[in-house]
Each structure stands twice: as C-alpha cells, then as structure tokens.
Amino acid sequence: MSTPTSSRAERMRLQLREEIVQTAAEVFAERGYHRTGIADIAQRLGVGNSSIYAHFAGKRALFDVVIDDAMSGVMSLLTAENAPAAADTFEDYQEQVRRIASGFTVALRDDPAVLRLLRALLVEAGGVDEELAGKASAFTDAATQVTAAYLGHGRSRGYLRADLDVEATARVVNAMIFSVALEETRREATPEETQRIVDATLALYFGGVAA
Amino acid sequence: MSTPTSSRAERMRLQLREEIVQTAAEVFAERGYHRTGIADIAQRLGVGNSSIYAHFAGKRALFDVVIDDAMSGVMSLLTAENAPAAADTFEDYQEQVRRIASGFTVALRDDPAVLRLLRALLVEAGGVDEELAGKASAFTDAATQVTAAYLGHGRSRGYLRADLDVEATARVVNAMIFSVALEETRREATPEETQRIVDATLALYFGGVAA
Amino acid sequence: MSTPTSSRAERMRLQLREEIVQTAAEVFAERGYHRTGIADIAQRLGVGNSSIYAHFAGKRALFDVVIDDAMSGVMSLLTAENAPAAADTFEDYQEQVRRIASGFTVALRDDPAVLRLLRALLVEAGGVDEELAGKASAFTDAATQVTAAYLGHGRSRGYLRADLDVEATARVVNAMIFSVALEETRREATPEETQRIVDATLALYFGGVAA
Amino acid sequence: MSTPTSSRAERMRLQLREEIVQTAAEVFAERGYHRTGIADIAQRLGVGNSSIYAHFAGKRALFDVVIDDAMSGVMSLLTAENAPAAADTFEDYQEQVRRIASGFTVALRDDPAVLRLLRALLVEAGGVDEELAGKASAFTDAATQVTAAYLGHGRSRGYLRADLDVEATARVVNAMIFSVALEETRREATPEETQRIVDATLALYFGGVAA
DNA sequence: AATGAATGAGTTTTCATTCAT
DNA sequence: AATGAATGAAAACTCATTCAT
Numbered sequence: 001m002s003t004p005t006s007s008r009a010e011r012m013r014l015q016l017r018e019e020i021v022q023t024a025a026e027v028f029a030e031r032g033y034h035r036t037g038i039a040d041i042a043q044r045l046g047v048g049n050s051s052i053y054a055h056f057a058g059k060r061a062l063f064d065v066v067i068d069d070a071m072s073g074v075m076s077l078l079t080a081e082n083a084p085a086a087a088d089t090f091e092d093y094q095e096q097v098r099r100i101a102s103g104f105t106v107a108l109r110d111d112p113a114v115l116r117l118l119r120a121l122l123v124e125a126g127g128v129d130e131e132l133a134g135k136a137s138a139f140t141d142a143a144t145q146v147t148a149a150y151l152g153h154g155r156s157r158g159y160l161r162a163d164l165d166v167e168a169t170a171r172v173v174n175a176m177i178f179s180v181a182l183e184e185t186r187r188e189a190t191p192e193e194t195q196r197i198v199d200a201t202l203a204l205y206f207g208g209v210a211a
Numbered sequence: 212m213s214t215p216t217s218s219r220a221e222r223m224r225l226q227l228r229e230e231i232v233q234t235a236a237e238v239f240a241e242r243g244y245h246r247t248g249i250a251d252i253a254q255r256l257g258v259g260n261s262s263i264y265a266h267f268a269g270k271r272a273l274f275d276v277v278i279d280d281a282m283s284g285v286m287s288l289l290t291a292e293n294a295p296a297a298a299d300t301f302e303d304y305q306e307q308v309r310r311i312a313s314g315f316t317v318a319l320r321d322d323p324a325v326l327r328l329l330r331a332l333l334v335e336a337g338g339v340d341e342e343l344a345g346k347a348s349a350f351t352d353a354a355t356q357v358t359a360a361y362l363g364h365g366r367s368r369g370y371l372r373a374d375l376d377v378e379a380t381a382r383v384v385n386a387m388i389f390s391v392a393l394e395e396t397r398r399e400a401t402p403e404e405t406q407r408i409v410d411a412t413l414a415l416y417f418g419g420v421a422a
Numbered sequence: 423m424s425t426p427t428s429s430r431a432e433r434m435r436l437q438l439r440e441e442i443v444q445t446a447a448e449v450f451a452e453r454g455y456h457r458t459g460i461a462d463i464a465q466r467l468g469v470g471n472s473s474i475y476a477h478f479a480g481k482r483a484l485f486d487v488v489i490d491d492a493m494s495g496v497m498s499l500l501t502a503e504n505a506p507a508a509a510d511t512f513e514d515y516q517e518q519v520r521r522i523a524s525g526f527t528v529a530l531r532d533d534p535a536v537l538r539l540l541r542a543l544l545v546e547a548g549g550v551d552e553e554l555a556g557k558a559s560a561f562t563d564a565a566t567q568v569t570a571a572y573l574g575h576g577r578s579r580g581y582l583r584a585d586l587d588v589e590a591t592a593r594v595v596n597a598m599i600f601s602v603a604l605e606e607t608r609r610e611a612t613p614e615e616t617q618r619i620v621d622a623t624l625a626l627y628f629g630g631v632a633a
Numbered sequence: 634m635s636t637p638t639s640s641r642a643e644r645m646r647l648q649l650r651e652e653i654v655q656t657a658a659e660v661f662a663e664r665g666y667h668r669t670g671i672a673d674i675a676q677r678l679g680v681g682n683s684s685i686y687a688h689f690a691g692k693r694a695l696f697d698v699v700i701d702d703a704m705s706g707v708m709s710l711l712t713a714e715n716a717p718a719a720a721d722t723f724e725d726y727q728e729q730v731r732r733i734a735s736g737f738t739v740a741l742r743d744d745p746a747v748l749r750l751l752r753a754l755l756v757e758a759g760g761v762d763e764e765l766a767g768k769a770s771a772f773t774d775a776a777t778q779v780t781a782a783y784l785g786h787g788r789s790r791g792y793l794r795a796d797l798d799v800e801a802t803a804r805v806v807n808a809m810i811f812s813v814a815l816e817e818t819r820r821e822a823t824p825e826e827t828q829r830i831v832d833a834t835l836a837l838y839f840g841g842v843a844a
Numbered sequence: 845a846a847t848g849a850a851t852g853a854g855t856t857t858t859c860a861t862t863c864a865t
Numbered sequence: 866a867a868t869g870a871a872t873g874a875a876a877a878c879t880c881a882t883t884c885a886t
Contacts, residue, residue, distance in 0.1 A: 031338065032337050032338025034338050035338050037881080038880080038881060047846080049848060050883075051846055054846075059882090123338075124338060126327075127242065127331075127338075128243075128246075133397075136397075140394065151420070161414075161420060165411045168410070172391055172411050172415055176383060176386060176387040179387060180382075180386050187348060197382060197383060199376065200376045203375075204380060204384070204415070204419065205415070208416060220868080223865095224869090249857085250856090259871060259872045260857085260873075261859085261872060262870080262872070264857065265869095270855090431847080431849075438849085438850090455760060456667040459875090460876080469850075469851085470851045471851085471878085473850050475879075481876095481877070546760055549753075549756075550668075559819070573842070583836075585836075586836075587833045587836075590830050590832070590833035591833045593816065593833070594833050594834045594837055595837070597812030597816055598809040602804075608759070608766075609770060619804060621798065622801035622805050625796075625802075626802060626841065627837070629841035630836075630837065630838060630840035631802065646866090670859065671859080671860060671861080672859080680868085681868040681869055682861085683861080683869070684866085684867055686861070692860060
C-alpha cells in the first residue's frame, strides 16, 4: 500500500533510523548521557556524524527516543502476559509475581542495556533537562499505577492485607524493584548473586522480615 | 595566646571553604554535576570564580568533598544512636527501626540536599568518572554492612526469619530506602505523602504484603 | 580510481593541516611559545579556533610538530649533499664548509622562520617542559655527532690539527653556528652584514685569530 | 648621614629588597620567566605575595632588575682586571684571555644562576616583551664593543691578524662564548667536561682548526 | 542522501595583581 | 608594613551542530 517510488529508499531509511537508535541505546547505557558524544554513536555505527542529524533533531531528541523505547520495554515486562485480575489466591499471586520477576531477570540478562538506560533516565534525568525529569516522574507514576492495580486486586480478593496502602506500597515496591535491578546491572552481578537478590526481594515482599 | 595558624584570617578562610561546600552542595543537588558550572556556584555565593580554586583543585575535587560530606551524613543517620545489638524482641526492633526512619525523615526534611546529593552520587556516578563509580559502590557496600549487622542480630535473637538471607536482604532493604528517599525528594512530596510512604515501607518491611 | 582514503576531502584535510603547521611556525617564531595563543594562529590562518584541535591534540602537540619540522630542516642543511668523507685536502674541506655555510645562508634568507623556531626550541625549551628540554638536548647532541664526523675525518686525513679535541670542538663550533644564526635573524641583519659575519666565522674557524 | 628616623627601617627595607632579587634570580634561572610565578618567589623567600609588590611594580619589573644585575655581573667578568690595552704580545694576550676564561669558569661554577639568567634573557627575550628583546640586543652590542676593543688593540699591535674583521669577529666570539656557557650550564657538565670545552674554545680561537 | 571537516559558543582553569585586615 | 585571600581577565580546550562537497 506504500507508494512504489519511496518504498525501497524508505525502508533503508527506516532501517538506518532503527540502527541509530539501537547503537545510541548501547552507548548511552554504557557511558551515560553526558559522556556520550554524537561522534561516539556515529563512529560505532560506522556512519558519518551528520547522518544522525538526518534522522533526529539532535542529541537530546535522540536520547528521548531511546528513553521512550526503554520505558515501553520495561512497561511491557511489567504488564506482559499477566493481567492484574488473573490471580485469585495468594498462591496464584505468588506464582504470577514469580513469573514476572523471572521474565524481568531473563530479559535483563539478554538486554541489560534497557536497565542501564532506565538508570540513565531515572538518575541523570535532573542533570539533563526539566522536561526529562518530568518524563521520569511520569514513568514512575505509570509504573505505580500498574503495580497498584495488582495490589488493589489482591486486597479486594482478600489475599493481600486489608490495611495495605495500595498506592504507597506500589510506589515502594517499584522503587525496590528498580533499585535492585539497577544495582545488579551496575555491579555486574553473577546470575547466582542476582538470583539470591531476587529471592530475597520476593521473600521480603511476600512475608516481610518477621519470624 | 592563640596559635598564629588559627588566626582571624585562618578562620575566615575556613569559613569561606565551608560556605563553598554548602553552596556547591545546593547547586549540585539542584542541577546535577554536569549542568553545574563553577561559575554557578561562585555566582550564587557572590564570590569570584577563582576563589573556589583557592580552596579546591577543581570542580571534580569540590564535588568529591561535597559527596563525602553527604555520604558521611547519611551514614550517621544509618548508624546514629542505635546499636545493632540494642533490640532483643521484635517489638524493640520495630521501635528501633521506627526511630531510625523518623530520624531520616526529619533530617531530610531539614536538609533535603543531602539526599539529592546522594542521588547525584548514585545516579550520575557512572557518567562522571570510574573513580566516582567506585566510590558509589563502596558506599552501597558499607551501607549493606550496617544493615546486615541489624538483620544478623535479629535473626540470631530469633525475632527475624530463620531463613533470612541477611546479606541479600540488606542490599534490598537499602535499595528500597534510598529509592524511596530519592523519589520523595524528587517529587517534593508533602509531609503527609512522605509519612504514608514511610509507613508503607515499614509495613512491607515488617510483614510483607501477605494477609 | 583513486583510493577513497586519498579523496578530495582527504587532500583538503592534509592541506589544512599543513597550513596550520606553516602558520603556527610563523607565529611561534615571531612571538615565542608562551605569547602565542591558539587563537592567534587560527586568526592569522582565518579559521576557527577549534579547527586546530581537529588536527592537533593541543598547543603543545602542535608546537612539537613545528619544532620537529624545524629540527629536521636544520639537520638537512647540516648534512645535505656533503658527506664527511668527501674532502681530502684542507682546500677541499674549506670549499665544502663554504658550500654548507652558503646553503645555510640562502636557506635562512628564504625561510628565516626555521631559525627562529630553533631559537624557540633551544631558548624556551626549559621554560615549557622537561620533555622539550630533552628534545633540545637530543638535537644538540645529534648536531654534535654530525660535525664531529667532519672533524674526525679531517684530523685522520691530516688536514686538521692532530691535537684537535674532536667532540669538544664540534660542540663549540655548533654553538657558534647556531648563535650566529640566531643573532642574525634576531637583529634582522642585512645580507651584507650577514655575509661579514659568515666570513668572520669561517676565518676564525679555519685559522683562528692569530697573526 | 641618613636621617635617623628612617635609618633602621630603611636598612631592613633594602635588605628585603635585596633578598627578593636574589630569590627571584634563583627561581627565574631555574624555571624561566613564564613558569615562574610571583607566588613561587614569595614562598621560597618565606614572605607574603604582596610584599614583593611593596618593592617592585610587578613580575616584569622584578625580572628587569634581576636581568640588569645578571648583565652587569657578566659585564664585570668580561672587563674585570684586564684592560684591552694590557697585552702587547700574542703570548701576553693568550695569558690575558686565559685569565678571563678562568675567571668566567670559576664565577659560573660558584654562581651558575647568573648564566641561566642570561639564558633567560637571551632566549626568552622575544617571548616576553619587545622591550626585553631590545635590552638583549643592547647587551649583545655592549659585549661586542668590549670584545672588539681587545681585538682592535691586538690587531694594531700586530699580534692578531691584519685582515681581522674586528666588529664581526667580536660578535662571533661572544656568541661562541655565551653559547658554550649556556650549553654547559644546561647539560650540567662536570668540571672536566667544561674544561675540555673551554680548552677547545680557546684553541679554536687562537689557532683555528687548521693543521 | 551521506559525509566529515569546520565551527563557535561555552567551560574550566591559571595567575599577576589588589586590598581588607 | 606585611600579609595572603580574593579577584578577574585571559587562555586552552570540548562538542553539538552545520554545511560544502
């Protein structure tokens, strides 16, 4: 259905755009926003500096796209294949959360850049732009909504504490998840270490520390 | 009778140094490392650019001092007035943790810059320097040790779960604490909102989410 | 058919690099290392400041290249077209030295900057860098070797004094040559004045002052 | 004869001024004009920065005084105890020149700073100021006059070559002397090495290189 | 359409000089 | 009279962005 004249060129163009985003994601994740230069990205991709400007208005705009991708990637992980309403017992819920956690773990093992990008967003946000800071807040809020939906469902079903402050707890839980994930990517933990952390997180989540 | 080295001039000098650190802490906390220029700090303090260089080798060195201050400030909060061995029952322990949490809350209300600086450290670390990244790791590890001591004591006393993975849980708990604190300073939460978050955190910590 | 690496752009690039070196040589020769700013060089060449940084790591690195050029230029003059072994009689030797001296005179008339740069090297060396001082020493030593080869040949052929301290005399002679050359470029002597100095130098060299 | 009220204070003041000049001479000689900071001089002398400004208008003015001292010191060596007219035979003249050379050698061994300062003058002159360059020229010319007087006397007495270009030769000889002296102080030659150079210089001077 | 060389605006840093104490 | 902390003007250098080819 696309016009024949632009079809091949257009495909090439979109492919390059995608490659730029991929490469930019890598470099931003490795070095952070400020230490990454446009030249670094172009060089790694093997294109000229200004080819990037043919697709993006500038460094900041490119970072925006990269961050949006990372955000939606993480959102997919949070929401994937498990509806909040799916669990009806605490056991089901535990199983559901474990599946999500496992999905996270696997996804981040395969593509740790997503997490580092999130770190770049959440951490450097204030050091780049007011606008970016706003985007970070929005993302946190959205994630809170998702988690709160799960918690609200569980509370109403009765398998979570009746006095649970759903919104506040959602916020805490997400903070915990992101922190742990960031920590683990930062210190380049082994899979075993990561598993211990994940287990400890889930144990804390489900039962607290009390004997 | 006063030693010549602590004369009026010397006192003035130290005072200016202290003012520079204070102001730098403010600006770094507000804008992050990269967006902060030496000129910003000097201007806010109302001194010339080069006065800062009379006290610090450069921007990076100044940031180091500011970060060290913030780190030891937070460490004091973590360790202050409550020995790990002080609690012998779960009730005592809850009380102890509440006191620490309350201390945190109050301290950060009075001096939110400390937290924002910690954010600057933990978040921008990788975007500044390998050395700074190392400092961030060291801090995280030290905080883990402190928390682990509390948890280990509680487990051996029997008021915390026998199967508690002390080291991993300590890491998670600290991540949770810092994340929440950072989040709260970022979104400039009201005291009430903050209190809700703190309560939710403690509830999660002590009893998990289970009914 | 031309290789992509030596394309038009590449040639332009190399040409600009060469122009930068030329211009830098001029300005360094005129004003010395410290009084010369990158901006002076850029301005005289009519390019932007940062264009220079696209070709050289910094002011010091540019000076290095300029000095190396000057050094090899002078070395060529010292060694050009006359092998140490070429002369077998005192008359031949005199003729040979006169040719070298004449080559020097002509070369320096056409490109006095080379000499001024050598002055910059020999004179400012200690005021810039330990490394540069080392380079100056190495150059002096190399020049001594060249001259000593001539003197040694003449002594063994018997047309120079049997008691000649070859190495020490070589050092003295070079010092004399460079000093005279530097003096002449400094005071912007007329060709006639220079010729008188060259003649006096050669007369002193060949026969001393004695009647 | 001085006024009693200012006598002691005045003496102190002059003494400090003298110490500043001495210390400045040391540091300028060691590091050259540009790498020497006012603070370096003040610190080595153990006085405050601004005490120097109580005696000299600035760094440049202080350097001027230091250089003038060095220049007159070298001039004394050139003219000391030996009148141009004193020698009547070549043997006398040789003896006279040897005495002067020996005086130079001893003086510079005891106070090598004078030579290094001269180097600073002759070498860095162009890199500091037009005025300083002029002073260097004037010094060279004055030294030429002194040497020319000796040579002229010798030629008229008949013990130096009748065709000697007195003025040009004087210039060459001085250049040789200064170069050798500078070289020797730069490479921190041993007394033996220096003696070899001095001998080679005198041999060249008196008899040239011819067999 | 792609290139990459050139740009210039912005930042850190130095140091001779001044000035309050 | 001496101090040394503070200054500000100047210089080197970086890098996102533009533009001629």
